[in-house]
Amino acid sequence: MSKRAFVSAGVLSAGIVWFSLTASVIADEPQLYGFTPESSRAERQREEKLRAVPSPENMRAYMERLSARPHSVGSPYDKDNAEWLAAKFKEFGFDTQIESYDVLFPTPKERQLELLECKGDSATDCKVKFTAKLEEPTLAVDPTSGQKSEQLPTYNAFSKDGDVTAPLVYVNYGIPEDYERLERLGVSVKGAIAIARYGHSWRGIKPKVAAEHGALGCLIYSDPNGDGYFQGETFPQGAYRPSEGVQRGSVADDPIFPGDPLTPGVAAKTDAKRLKIEQSPVITKVPVLPISYGDAQPLLAALGGAVVPAEWRGNLPLTYHVGPSKLKVHLKMKSNWDLKPIYDVIARIPGTSDPGQWIIRGNHHDAWVNGAEDPVSGLIAELEEARAFGELLKAGWKPKRTIIYCAWDGEEPGLIGSTEWVEDHADDLSKHAVAYINSDTNGRGYFGAEGSHTLEKFINDVARDVPDPETKFSAWKRAQLSSIAFANGPDDRQEARNRADLRIGALGSGSDYGAFIQHIGIASLNLGYGGEDGGGIYHSIYDDFYWYTHFSDTDFVYGRALAQTSSIAVLRLADADILPFEFTDFTDTMQTYVKELKTLLQQKQDEVRERNREIEEGVFQATNDPRHPTVAPKLEEVAPFINFAPLDNAIAELGKAADAYKRAYDQASTSNFGKAQDLNRLLIESERRLTNSDGLPGRPWFKHEIYAPGQYTGYEAKTIPGVREALELKRWREAEEQVAIAAKTLQQETALINEATAKLSALR
Numbered sequence: 001m002s003k004r005a006f007v008s009a010g011v012l013s014a015g016i017v018w019f020s021l022t023a024s025v026i027a028d029e030p031q032l033y034g035f036t037p038e039s040s041r042a043e044r045q046r047e048e049k050l051r052a053v054p055s056p057e058n059m060r061a062y063m064e065r066l067s068a069r070p071h072s073v074g075s076p077y078d079k080d081n082a083e084w085l086a087a088k089f090k091e092f093g094f095d096t097q098i099e100s101y102d103v104l105f106p107t108p109k110e111r112q113l114e115l116l117e118c119k120g121d122s123a124t125d126c127k128v129k130f131t132a133k134l135e136e137p138t139l140a141v142d143p144t145s146g147q148k149s150e151q152l153p154t155y156n157a158f159s160k161d162g163d164v165t166a167p168l169v170y171v172n173y174g175i176p177e178d179y180e181r182l183e184r185l186g187v188s189v190k191g192a193i194a195i196a197r198y199g200h201s202w203r204g205i206k207p208k209v210a211a212e213h214g215a216l217g218c219l220i221y222s223d224p225n226g227d228g229y230f231q232g233e234t235f236p237q238g239a240y241r242p243s244e245g246v247q248r249g250s251v252a253d254d255p256i257f258p259g260d261p262l263t264p265g266v267a268a269k270t271d272a273k274r275l276k277i278e279q280s281p282v283i284t285k286v287p288v289l290p291i292s293y294g295d296a297q298p299l300l301a302a303l304g305g306a307v308v309p310a311e312w313r314g315n316l317p318l319t320y321h322v323g324p325s326k327l328k329v330h331l332k333m334k335s336n337w338d339l340k341p342i343y344d345v346i347a348r349i350p351g352t353s354d355p356g357q358w359i360i361r362g363n364h365h366d367a368w369v370n371g372a373e374d375p376v377s378g379l380i381a382e383l384e385e386a387r388a389f390g391e392l393l394k395a396g397w398k399p400k401r402t403i404i405y406c407a408w409d410g411e412e413p414g415l416i417g418s419t420e421w422v423e424d425h426a427d428d429l430s431k432h433a434v435a436y437i438n439s440d441t442n443g444r445g446y447f448g449a450e451g452s453h454t455l456e457k458f459i460n461d462v463a464r465d466v467p468d469p470e471t472k473f474s475a476w477k478r479a480q481l482s483s484i485a486f487a488n489g490p491d492d493r494q495e496a497r498n499r500a501d502l503r504i505g506a507l508g509s510g511s512d513y514g515a516f517i518q519h520i521g522i523a524s525l526n527l528g529y530g531g532e533d534g535g536g537i538y539h540s541i542y543d544d545f546y547w548y549t550h551f552s553d554t555d556f557v558y559g560r561a562l563a564q565t566s567s568i569a570v571l572r573l574a575d576a577d578i579l580p581f582e583f584t585d586f587t588d589t590m591q592t593y594v595k596e597l598k599t600l601l602q603q604k605q606d607e608v609r610e611r612n613r614e615i616e617e618g619v620f621q622a623t624n625d626p627r628h629p630t631v632a633p634k635l636e637e638v639a640p641f642i643n644f645a646p647l648d649n650a651i652a653e654l655g656k657a658a659d660a661y662k663r664a665y666d667q668a669s670t671s672n673f674g675k676a677q678d679l680n681r682l683l684i685e686s687e688r689r690l691t692n693s694d695g696l697p698g699r700p701w702f703k704h705e706i707y708a709p710g711q712y713t714g715y716e717a718k719t720i721p722g723v724r725e726a727l728e729l730k731r732w733r734e735a736e737e738q739v740a741i742a743a744k745t746l747q748q749e750t751a752l753i754n755e756a757t758a759k760l761s762a763l764r
């Protein structure tokens with residue numbers, strides 16, 4: 001494939017120097033951002049070598065080995081994998097250690113779920129009508145699905161122990177607005193067991209909101225609408241969730257703090273001060289159990305009451321009712337609450353000229369069961385990158401900055417391995433970390449990146465230099481064309497065509513970047529390919545080598561693309577003369593966030609104003625069907641106007657500073673790039689400046705003022721979270737206070753950029 005196709009003329013900034021190199025295939029490529037003409041040329045030659053190393057055959061063999069047996073936290077094969085990975089990193093020439101912590105990881109001792117017919121209100125004089133299987137069957141074609149003795153049963157880790165018998169109520173996705181709707185339907189979960197379907201929020205939100213509304217227990221089931229037969233043929237005929245397939249997963253309240261539930265803010269070492277289990281605020285308040293749609297169907301069929309709103313219906317062959325049920329549900333959950341050891345593999349290549357500046361790359365190695373897709377599909381790419389760096393080392397290359405490759409344990413129960421490691425090394429990381437690059441699950445399709453917007457231009461440039469395995473396009477071009485195809489209306493389409501860089505999403509939670517970006521303020525990126533293959537084996541025993549090699553990136557060419565993308569990103573960060581941070585994309589993104597905040601407030605005002613008017617007009621009395629009664633909403637105060645001027649002013653100044661930095665960069669003489677040490681030290685600080693040592697309201701562990709996981713969404717990022725969540729929770733005074741804090745944060749950033757510009761100008 002011709003490399004020419006990857007270079008889009010629209011992205012060339014002023015000051016680009018074009019070289020015609022003799023014996024090189026990369027003769028007319030633009031000079032890399034942050035490099036001199038000479039260092040850029042040398043860098044591109046190294047990248048050419050790096051790109052050639054990752055081998056699909058090796059990745060297939062690694063996957064077969066790493067997913068051969070279940071390897072959840074505390075299992076023998078989890079430790080075995082960690083040791084095998086460490087040996088590999090050593091073999092590739094990395095200075096490698098295993099760092100271990102002792103963390104709380106409950107595993108189930110007793111699980112029971114039944115439907116009971118009871119005499120009157122009695123919970124003892126009952127007849128069992130149905131007993132849930134709570135078991136994923138072995139499939140003859142799938143060789144690892146029968147490893148019963150090593151598989152973790154289906155459960156939600158960090159569910160409180162409990163034994164409850166109560167009627168059942170259906171709560172749709174179990175997010176706050178579902179409960180508003182439930183209230184209008186005149187149904188309450190108080191004293192009941194809530195059954196929610198997976199989707200539309202991180203799973204831990206569902207039991208949290210259910211408990212806040214007085215439920216005694218919570219079931220979470222996989223509706224066939226989400227990832228079952230409604231989406232495609234089910235496993236093993238197809239990729240989707242079979243009727244007995246269950247999504248395991250943690251339900252700890254990670255938006256308060258992730259990591260070990262007993263040691264918030266400090267590393268879970270042997271001598272660490274620990275909370276008592278009952279003191280940990282992240283363990284659920286009610287027992288929770290995840291179930292298959294096979295087990296859910298008889299429970300849903302037992303629900304009485306009104307038929308659910310149209311958008312609440314799933315795809316089981318029954319009429320969905322809200323409840324409550326006449327029959328009672330008996331839910332029992334009991335765990336073994338022992339501490340378990342976790343093993344983080346940490347492998348270094350020391351830097352030569354700037355060993356005190358660290359580029360960190362990671363992917364987790366633990367899984368719920370065999371985990372071929374999650375996490376091994378990302379981990380095998382990381383391993384081939386390490387081998388590629390090993391090849392460069394053998395050829396005599398050494399990085400300017402220190403490169404650290406990590407394979408995390410304990411991600412699945414709550415980002416525990418990465419969080420404990422970050423808390424353990426917080427001071428060093430705060431001083432030395434330049435950036436963190438994460439991956440996790442990988443598949444076929446389009447390049448995707450999320451992360452710090454000061455690295456948006458950087459990662460766009462990297463993707464321009466990676467070939468897509470299935471088309472003649474670069475990974476970047478294919479991603480751009482897909483954004484045009486899947487745009488949300490003409491404005492988005494226009495932007496995808498015309499904006500120099502593709503927008504990257506913000507980081508919420510859901511993988512190991514959390515502690516890096518949100519606790520310490522280390523610029524982070526999460527990378528991966530996907531979008532062409534769906535599937536329904538997430539966190540089940542069927543996420544295994546058989547499934548992956550039949551239904552996902554079966555020839556591992558997207559594994560290779562991920563390895564190429566991430567290794568180039570790591571190498572450029574490790575060897576750049578000037579660290580490739582850039583602030584105009586960042587400013588542009590901040591503008592869009594503030595615009596969203598203003599729109600959010602206006603929507604809240606309009607909504608309440610309209611509803612109040614309808615209440616006064618009698619709309620709700622008029623549309624209340626006496627045979628299917630609903631409860632009219634109550635009058636509410638319209639949200640006050642909030643002064644966003646401090647943020648608008650801060651962004652105006654930020655924009656000026658970003659433009660000035662860009663001009664200074666374009667005017668700097670590349671012959672002086674070697675004198676950029678002070679500048680680089682400042683640039684490393686640029687993400688730290690976006691943090692606030694007090695943290696976010698009610699959750700001090702989260703220090704970043706621009707990105708955080710939502711308290712009621714979980715995975716999904718809330719941007720400028722202090723302000724946004726105050727608006728969502730109708731805390732108007734807090735919103736205004738948070739506007740001032742966010743504005744101050746951006747002013748700090750502006751001051752840093754101005755200082756950096758002065759240093760750049762001195763290199764003219």
Ligand SMILES: [Zn+2]
Nearest residue numbers: 374375440441
């Ligand atoms: Zn994962």
